Amino acid sequence: MQAAAHTTPVQFVPRTAIAARGAAPLATNCSACHLKELCLPCGLPGEDVERLDQLRFARRRVKQGEALYQAGEKFGSIHAVRSGTFKTVLTLRDGRQQVTGFHMAGEMMGMDGLATGRHASAAEALEDCEVCVVPYAHLTQLAASNSSLQHVVGRLMSREIVREHSLMLLLGSMNAEERLAAFLVNISQRLQARGYSATEFHLRMMRSEIGSYLGLKLETVSRTFSLFQSMGLLAVDKKHVRILDMERLSSTIEARVH
Amino acid sequence: MQAAAHTTPVQFVPRTAIAARGAAPLATNCSACHLKELCLPCGLPGEDVERLDQLRFARRRVKQGEALYQAGEKFGSIHAVRSGTFKTVLTLRDGRQQVTGFHMAGEMMGMDGLATGRHASAAEALEDCEVCVVPYAHLTQLAASNSSLQHVVGRLMSREIVREHSLMLLLGSMNAEERLAAFLVNISQRLQARGYSATEFHLRMMRSEIGSYLGLKLETVSRTFSLFQSMGLLAVDKKHVRILDMERLSSTIEARVH
DNA sequence: CGCGAAATTGATATCGATCAATCCCGGTGG
DNA sequence: CCACCGGGATTGATCGATATCAATTTCGCG
Numbered sequence: 001m002q003a004a005a006h007t008t009p010v011q012f013v014p015r016t017a018i019a020a021r022g023a024a025p026l027a028t029n030c031s032a033c034h035l036k037e038l039c040l041p042c043g044l045p046g047e048d049v050e051r052l053d054q055l056r057f058a059r060r061r062v063k064q065g066e067a068l069y070q071a072g073e074k075f076g077s078i079h080a081v082r083s084g085t086f087k088t089v090l091t092l093r094d095g096r097q098q099v100t101g102f103h104m105a106g107e108m109m110g111m112d113g114l115a116t117g118r119h120a121s122a123a124e125a126l127e128d129c130e131v132c133v134v135p136y137a138h139l140t141q142l143a144a145s146n147s148s149l150q151h152v153v154g155r156l157m158s159r160e161i162v163r164e165h166s167l168m169l170l171l172g173s174m175n176a177e178e179r180l181a182a183f184l185v186n187i188s189q190r191l192q193a194r195g196y197s198a199t200e201f202h203l204r205m206m207r208s209e210i211g212s213y214l215g216l217k218l219e220t221v222s223r224t225f226s227l228f229q230s231m232g233l234l235a236v237d238k239k240h241v242r243i244l245d246m247e248r249l250s251s252t253i254e255a256r257v258h
Numbered sequence: 259m260q261a262a263a264h265t266t267p268v269q270f271v272p273r274t275a276i277a278a279r280g281a282a283p284l285a286t287n288c289s290a291c292h293l294k295e296l297c298l299p300c301g302l303p304g305e306d307v308e309r310l311d312q313l314r315f316a317r318r319r320v321k322q323g324e325a326l327y328q329a330g331e332k333f334g335s336i337h338a339v340r341s342g343t344f345k346t347v348l349t350l351r352d353g354r355q356q357v358t359g360f361h362m363a364g365e366m367m368g369m370d371g372l373a374t375g376r377h378a379s380a381a382e383a384l385e386d387c388e389v390c391v392v393p394y395a396h397l398t399q400l401a402a403s404n405s406s407l408q409h410v411v412g413r414l415m416s417r418e419i420v421r422e423h424s425l426m427l428l429l430g431s432m433n434a435e436e437r438l439a440a441f442l443v444n445i446s447q448r449l450q451a452r453g454y455s456a457t458e459f460h461l462r463m464m465r466s467e468i469g470s471y472l473g474l475k476l477e478t479v480s481r482t483f484s485l486f487q488s489m490g491l492l493a494v495d496k497k498h499v500r501i502l503d504m505e506r507l508s509s510t511i512e513a514r515v516h
Numbered sequence: 517c518g519c520g521a522a523a524t525t526g527a528t529a530t531c532g533a534t535c536a537a538t539c540c541c542g543g544t545g546g
Numbered sequence: 547c548c549a550c551c552g553g554g555a556t557t558g559a560t561c562g563a564t565a566t567c568a569a570t571t572t573c574g575c576g
Contacts, residue, residue, distance in 0.1 A: 090427050098427040112423060114416035120423055140412070144402050151398065157415040158372035164422040165370060165378055169348050169356040171429035172473035176532065207555065215430035220532055222556055238540085238555070434564070465523065475565055480524055496523070496573080517576100524571070531565085539556070546549085 027056035028082075028132055038106030038193065039080050040134065040152065048148050055142060057132040062086075068109070068123040068131060075113025077135045081105050084129025085204040087213075088121045099213040101163070102126075102187075102205060105194055108134075111157050126204040171215045174253075179214040180224045181252035184234075188243060199246065203239040285314035286340075286390055296364030296451065297338050298392065298410065306406050313400060315390040320344075326367070326381040326389060333371025335393045339363050342387025343462040345471075346379045357471040359421070360384075360445075360463060363452055366392075369415050384462040429473045432511075437472040438482045439510040442492075446501060457504065461497040 030041045030052045041049045059082065062068050068079060071091055086103040100121055103109050113119040114136065143150040170182055192198035203210070207218040214221065228234040233249045235242040243249060288299045288310045299307045317340065320326050326337060329349055344361040358379055361367050371377040372394065401408040428437055450456035461468070465476040472479065486492040491507045493500040501507060 090423055092427065092431075096427075096431050098430045100423055100426055111416055112419045114412050115420045120420050140405065140408055144405060144408060147398065147402060150402060150408075154372050154394075154398065154411075154415070157412070157419065158369055160419050161370045161415065161422065162373045162378050164419065164426065165348055165358055168358055168422065168425055168429060169350065169354075171426060172356045172470070173350075173354050206553095212430070217533055218555085219534080219557085223532090226556075464521095476523080477525085477566080478564060480522095481564095484524075519576085520574095522571100522573080524569105526569080527567085529564105529566070531563095532561105533563090534561070535559085537556100537558080540554085542551105542553095544549100544551080546547105 026059055028059055029053035029056055035080075035082065035106040040108065040156070042106075042152070043155070044148060044152055048146060051142065051146055052149065055134070055138050057134055060131050060133055062125040062129045062131065064125055064127050064129075066125055068125065068129075069113075069119050071119055071122045073113075073119050075110065075117050075119055075136070077133045078108055078110040078113075078139070079123070080132040080134060081107050081109070082130040082132055085126045086123050086129060087126055087205060087209060088123050089212075090121045097212060099205075099209055100167075102213065104190060108156055108160075111160050126209075176214075176216055176220050176224050177227070178253050179216060180210075180221065180228070181249050183210065183214055184241065184243065185246075185250050185253065188246070199243040201241055203241060284317055286317055287311035287314055293338075293340065293364040298366065298414070300364075300410070301413070302406060302410055306404060309400065309404055310407065313392070313396050315392055318389050318391050320383040320387045320389065322383055322385050322387075324383055326383065326387075327371075327377050329377055329380045331371075331377050333368065333375050333377055333394070335391045336366055336368040336371075336397070337381070338390040338392060339365050339367070340388040340390055343384045344381050344387060345384055345463060345467060346381050347470075348379045355470060357463075357467055358425075360471065362448060366414055366418075369418050384467075434472075434474055434478050434482050435485070436511050437474060438468075438479065438486070439507050441468065441472055442499065442501065443504075443508050443511065446504070457501040459499055461499060 030036055030039070031046075031049045033039065036042070036049060041052055044052070057080075060068075060079075062084075068086060071089075081103050083105055086109060087099050088101045088103065088109060090098045090100055092098075101109075103123075109123050109131075110119060112121055139149075139153060143153055170179055174182065187201065187203070188198045191201050205213075207221045210216075211218040211221045216224075225234065225236045228249070229236050231248075233243070233245045233252075235244055288294055288297070289304075289307045291297065294300070294307060299310055302310070315338075318326075318337075320342075326344060329347075339361050341363055344367060345357050346359045346361065346367060348356045348358055350356075359367075361381075367381050367389075368377065370379055397407075397411060401411055428440055432440065445459065445461070446456045449459050463471075465479045468474075469476040469479045474482075483492065483494045486507070487494050489506075491501070491503045491510075493502055
């Protein structure tokens, strides 16, 4: 409503306004958000969270299968997941794809675009989602006058680097069982941090997407699920997973001394 | 000289001063540095580079085989390579290692430490090296009053994310030939950007380190070198490499449609 | 000169990829 | 309401790339 979209042609409207095309022209502030412990303001003292409210983030809905942003698209904002799950995907010119991450509520996406001014990867919704649109320029502007916010932004990017580190370790030196175990333990922990069950959940992604993420083929992912089930670690029914023996599942990751 | 080390006990002295323990108490500024086009000030207009000179970076020498920082060590500074080559290494509790990067003159290391306040990886010198020590707190302090420097820091971290992206793609979806070709082309380009020959160079790392980086065993790396040689792409003699057919070498990376 | 570390090369084993068949389930239209 | 359809998942059989094990060579260095 209070957003721009009056007369300006769409292609010149900043991302915040583009978001406003959707059903949610509502702006959001951090201090009232139920995700504030996980999301952007994580670690920020109360008064600084309130300063963050100066940026009233536009929300944007993204339906299942739709892209939040495409690879090559101009970078202007980072995005915080409010609800739903995204995958981020890198594509090689020959069409090969690599899923570089799955992102759930409270997690930030799109920091890769800052390097070149264009997004290196695409973000696609695995279910109907909603995000906060955080214009990067506004964020840095506010950060300039607030050192703790500045640190939060830095930490945010650093966390992404560390996350990718551990994925590299996984891809470079783990076998199929360790990879899937690491994946499941990671999902479990993140769901738990969001107040969901750590042992029983619904996977939002297909076998082929898990495979791409883990550097395995979908058949191998499926077989490894079956193996874990036969070992009594999991009860699996398609996308529904119940962890029966978290202890042993976790230990898989470091057991094999190879 | 103008640095702190008067009376304060070593453990309370910031990293800059610790560096000064070495043989090079010399401080350095960016505007006079021959690496300014590649390094931290890259993309910064001249007057801002001069502002960067307010931070007079301590230098630190690191001998071959020594660690610049260890995994788990407190994070305080990022490091810019002045000369020599480093590798960064992640270690799993069971001892398995993954080389996450090789770093040459003008490249920054250590941004992974910001996330938790401790370095996630270790940095080890592959030859005798020298670095600039950039205290992170000083950097952000200066960045607060200078938006273009703020952007440079952000871009720096983002570039690291993108770099890791492409390594993930390599580890997740390329075969041995493609991996080694990608590695060689990348090294070649970075050497060229530093004014060295793009087609003939001396690798600073061992086969096992290349293997760890590429997610291959050292024997596979060696065999693939031999294969490339027999294909007429390379002339290899241990660590000395001459690229004979850059065209075909580059095309290996995307040829295989698999 | 001899030692040890790195690299190369060969033989074989193994894990995950590939190809293929089948199953399962939700949605759709007759 | 049921049959059909299609996408996703599972499972089996086989193949192939890379790991593993082992022997040898090369080189730098004391």
